[in-house]
Each structure stands twice: as structure tokens, then as C-alpha cells.
Amino acid sequence: xxxxxxxxxxxxxxxxxxxxxxxxxxxxxxxxxxxxxxxxxxxxxxxxxxxxxxxxxxxxxxxxxxxxxxxxxxxxxxxxxxxxxxxxxxxxxxxxxxxxxxxxxxxxxxxxxxxxxxxxxxxxxxxxxxxxxxxxxxxxxxxxxxxxxxxxxxxxxxxxxxxxxxxxxxxxxxxxxxxxxxxxxxxxxxxxxxxxxxxxxxxxxxxxxx
Amino acid sequence: xxxxxxxxxxxxxxxxxxxxxxxxxxxxxxxxxxxxxxxxxxxxxxxxxxxxxxxxxxxxxxxxxxxxxxxxxxxxxxxxxxxxxxxxxxxxxxxxxxxxxxxxxxxxxxxxxxxxxxxxxxxxxxxxxxxxxxxxxxxxxxxxxxxxxxxxxxxxxxxxxxxxxxxxxxxxxxxxxxxxxxxxxxxxxxxxxxxxxxxxxxxxxxxxxxxxxxxxxxxxxxxxxxxxxxxxxxxxxxxxxxxxxxxxxxxx
Numbered sequence: 113x114x115x116x117x118x119x120x121x122x123x124x125x126x127x128x129x130x131x132x133x134x135x136x137x138x139x140x141x142x143x144x145x146x147x148x149x150x151x152x153x154x155x156x157x158x159x160x161x162x163x164x165x166x167x168x169x170x171x172x173x174x175x176x177x178x179x180x181x182x183x184x185x186x187x188x189x190x191x192x193x194x195x196x197x198x199x200x201x202x203x204x205x206x207x208x209x210x211x212x213x214x215x216x217x218x219x220x221x222x223x224x225x226x227x228x229x230x231x232x233x234x235x236x237x238x239x240x241x242x243x244x245x246x247x248x249x250x251x252x253x254x255x256x257x258x259x260x261x262x263x264x265x266x267x268x269x270x271x272x273x274x275x276x277x278x279x280x281x282x283x284x285x286x287x288x289x290x291x292x293x294x295x296x297x298x299x300x301x302x303x304x305x306x307x308x309x310x311x312x313x314x315x316x317x318x319x320x321x322x
Numbered sequence: 323x324x325x326x327x328x329x330x331x332x333x334x335x336x337x338x339x340x341x342x343x344x345x346x347x348x349x350x351x352x353x354x355x356x357x358x359x360x361x362x363x364x365x366x367x368x369x370x371x372x373x374x375x376x377x378x379x380x381x382x383x384x385x386x387x388x389x390x391x392x393x394x395x396x397x398x399x400x401x402x403x404x405x406x407x408x409x410x411x412x413x414x415x416x417x418x419x420x421x422x423x424x425x426x427x428x429x430x431x432x433x434x435x436x437x438x439x440x441x442x443x444x445x446x447x448x449x450x451x452x453x454x455x456x457x458x459x460x461x462x463x464x465x466x467x468x469x470x471x472x473x474x475x476x477x478x479x480x481x482x483x484x485x486x487x488x489x490x491x492x493x494x495x496x497x498x499x500x501x502x503x504x505x506x507x508x509x510x511x512x513x514x515x516x517x518x519x520x521x522x523x524x525x526x527x528x529x530x531x532x533x534x535x536x537x538x539x540x541x542x543x544x545x546x547x548x549x550x551x552x553x554x555x556x557x558x559x560x561x562x563x564x565x566x567x568x569x570x571x572x573x574x
Contacts, residue, residue, distance in 0.1 A: 115525060115570050116524075116525060116528040116529075116563075116566065116567050116570045117570045117571060119528065119529045119530070121528070121529055121530050121532070121534065122528035122529070122532065122534055122563065122567065123567070125534035126534070126564075126567065193537075196491050196495070196496050196498070196535065196537070197490055197491070197537065198490050198491075198493055198495065199490045199539070200490065203401055204488060204490075204539075204541045204544065204545075206539075206540065206541060206544055208538065208539055208540035208541075209490070209539045209540065209541050211539075212490065212537050212538060212539035212540075213490075213539075281538040283557075284538055284553070284556060284557045284560055285534075285536075285538070285560050286560055286561070286564050287557060287558065287559070287560035287561020287562065287563070287564050287565075288561075289557055290554050290557035290558045290560075290561060291551075291554055291557070292543075292551065292553065292554060294557075295553065295557065
């Protein structure tokens with residue numbers, strides 16, 4: 113009988129599960145909290161929040177090791193897992209079945225959103241000094257366009273859902289919640305957590321508006 | 323209660339051989355109370371004439387016990403996977419649409435090849451080893467009443483395959499063994515003698531097609547005709563495999 117250490121399947125799945133929470137999910141929480149400070153105005157946001165982050169030592173290494181690589185693995189392996197889905201949403205109209213589908217659909221949606229989002233902020237900022245120096249103004253310009261606000265709102269809600277629902281199924285995968293009651297209770301806790309995160313994120317988005 | 327009390331109407335998906343194209347035929351039999359899908363199919367079998375008046379080959383399906391313990395008669399009844407013996411005609415909307423159990427290869431008409439269920443059980447060693455180099459029965463196995471009643475729920479599995487056909491991760495496209503075999507791992511690992519092989523069973527479900535392939539859609543627990551807490555078994559196996567992985571990685 114082969115050990116789980118000899119067969120990478122189990123450990124890869126668990127790594128995928130773990131990385132979704134740490135560091136990717138944790139970064140999402142930090143990111144939404146950080147941007148919720150937009151409501152204190154351009155001077156505070158640019159001068160305190162963004163300047164502190166941009167001034168961190170080893171920033172590119174941290175960005176690559178803590179954010180980019182775990183995110184790329186989670187997304188890439190997630191796409192591989194998604195190919196196994198054969199959802200029948202109309203035949204089985206159960207909430208968990210819809211959440212199962214939505215978890216995979218939102219994953220793909222988030223990937224598209226992140227390519228655009230990272231492209232028009234972090235990547236564009238590499239060669240456009242104005243983006244780097246006045247990120248508040250740049251975000252204000254972007255979010256003032258209703259369709260862009262809609263895109264960001266969609267990206268935010270998909271991400272928050274994916275994290276909250278992922279946390280709820282993580283409880284089953286890792287064996288934290290076993291009984292149906294425990295899974296339901298933890299599901300509500302995760303839903304509450306997701307709503308809170310969505311509120312923080314939306315608060316931050318509105319804070320950028322003129 | 324069905325509106326039509328004069329006849330029982332069936333719309334059946336038929337298929338002459340594995341791989342041949344499926345087609346639909348309709349049948350009607352005189353109404354009689356207390357029919358289930360199997361007893362009504364037997365009436366159709368006696369006189370296999372479609373509603374168009376065409377005499378056709380009798381419909382083929384699988385059945386045995388007629389009391390929801392053998393699991394052989396599961397099929398898609400009005401779009402829901404369930405055993406046909408316990409599907410009472412008086413509680414079904416007509417015409418009653420019968421299709422072969424999804425995800426399994428069709429042999430003929432409503433008869434499917436369910437051997438993949440057995441393969442799954444073999445893969446996870448869903449049995450208790452009683453022969454060994456030493457006596458494994460040192461006195462009667464001791465088990466608490468609460469443990470026994472939890473285990474009993476899983477012992478009711480009759481390998482009907484309803485959970486597998488409802489599972490969006492299971493099918494010809496994937497090697498996922500599905501919830502039925504996983505629940506038996508949960509059951510056998512809890513047995514006083516069966517627990518000796520716990521690590522082997524866990525390693526079997528930690529490979530390709532094992533418990534990690536579960537997507538937590540939880541349709542299985544909704545369609546299980548024996549109300550087996552399949553998703554609880556999967557959660558408990560999540561915990562057991564977590565502990566097993568720690569042992570594999572760090573020793574112990």
C-alpha cells in the first residue's frame with residue numbers, strides 16, 4: 113500500500129486547500145482592510161497606507177513569495193480540479209450543489225478579474241510613476257466609471273464568496289466539521305464572515321469615489 | 323395523488339445494446355392501487371405493447387429483493403435516482419419517466435453495469451480481516467451503544483449507486499470512487515477488528531480518485547434512500563486522513 117507521501121495527490125489537494133486560506137485568503141482580508149482606509153482621503157491613503165507598503169524592505173520578494181506564487185498555484189491547480197465538475201444544477205437544486213458550482217465558476221471569474229486588476233494597478237504602476245505616487249487618484253479615476261465600478265464590485269463579491277465558501281468546505285475537507293449540524297453552523301459562520309468582508313470591501317470602494 | 327386514476331403511464335428510455343443509440347417508448351397499464359415501479363413494469367412486461375399499439379421487446383431492468391435492501395433496482399425515476407421497488411406509483415407524477423441510473427454503462431434499457439461500485443469497495447478494502455498470523459479475536463469486540471448506533475447507519479448501505487449517480491465529481495470522466503465506498507471506510511475503520519487496517523484504507527483513499535476528489539456538493543446525502551450520513555463520513559474521513567498525513571509526514 114502506497115503512503116500518502118509517495119503519492120502526491122493527497123498532499124497537493126491539501127496544499128491547494130491550505131494556500132487558499134493562508135496566505136491567499138489572509139492577503140485578501142488584509143487587502144480589503146487596507147483599502148477600506150480610502151475613506152480617510154487621498155493624503156492619508158497615499159501618504160500613510162500606500163507609502164508604508166511601498167516602503168517595506170524586500171517588498172518584491174514578499175509579493176512574489178507570499179502573494180503571487182501561492183495564488184498562481186491555487187488558481188492553476190483549481191482549474192485542474194474544475195475539469196472534474198459535471199454539475200447538474202437543475203436536477204439537484206440543493207444549496208450546497210449550487211455553492212459547489214459557484215465555487216468553481218467564481219474561481220474562473222476571479223482569475224479573469226485579477227488579471228485585469230493587477231494589470232491596471234500593480235503592473236501599470238511599474239512604468240507609470242503617476243499610478244505609483246497617487247494610487248488614490250488612479251483608483252478614483254477607475255472607479256468613477258460605472259462599468260469599472262461594476263467590474264470591481266463583481267470581482268470583490270466573487271472573491272469574498274470564494275473565500276467564505278472555501279473556508280466552509282475546508283472545515284469538511286480537513287475534518288473540523290463532521291456532523292451535518294456542525295457543517296451547517298460553520299456554514300453560517302462563514303456566510304457571516306463573508307458578508308463582513310464584503311461590507312469592508314465595498315466601504316473601501318466607495319471611499320475612493322469623489 | 324395523480325390526477326389520472328384510470329391508467330398508469332410510463333415514458334421509458336430504452337437502449338438495445340451497450341453503445342447503441344437510446345430511444346423513448348411510452349406504455350400504459352390499467353390503474354391498480356399500491357403498485358410500485360417494479361410491479362407496474364412487470365405488468366408492462368406481460369404485454370409489452372406501446373401506447374401506439376406496437377408490440378416491442380419487453381423492457382429490461384434489474385431487481386431482486388423488492389424491499390429496498392438489495393440495491394439492484396436503482397434507476398432515474400422522474401429525474402431522481404432512487405430504488406424502483408420503493409417508488410410507489412400513487413406518489414409519482416405521470417407519465418412516470420424512467421431512465422437508466424446515470425453515470426453507469428448501460429447494458430440494455432434500464433439495466434446498467436454497476437460493477438464499478440464493487441471495484442470501489444475492493445479498492446478501499448471494505449471488509450474486516452479475520453484471518454491473520456495471530457488470533458484477532460481476544461474476547462468479544464467491545465463497542466459502546468452510541469458508537470454502535472452511529473456505525474449502524476453506515477451498515478445500511480446496499481450499494482444501489484444513487485449517491486454516485488447524483489455526485490457531480492463521479493462518472494466515466496473521473497476515477498473518483500464516490501461516497502458509498504468512502505462511507506464503508508468510515509464504517510470498517512470504526513470496527514474493533516477492522517481498525518487494524520485503518521492506515522491501509524486511509525492510504526487507499528488518499529490516492530487518485532480518493533476522498534480529496536469530493537467537491538462537497540453534498541447531493542449524495544440528499545438522494546440516499548437509506549438516509550446514510552455520507553457527508554458526515556466524508557468529514558470524519560477528512561479528520562482521519564489529516565491525522566494520517568501528519569503520521570506519514572512526521573512519523574508516529
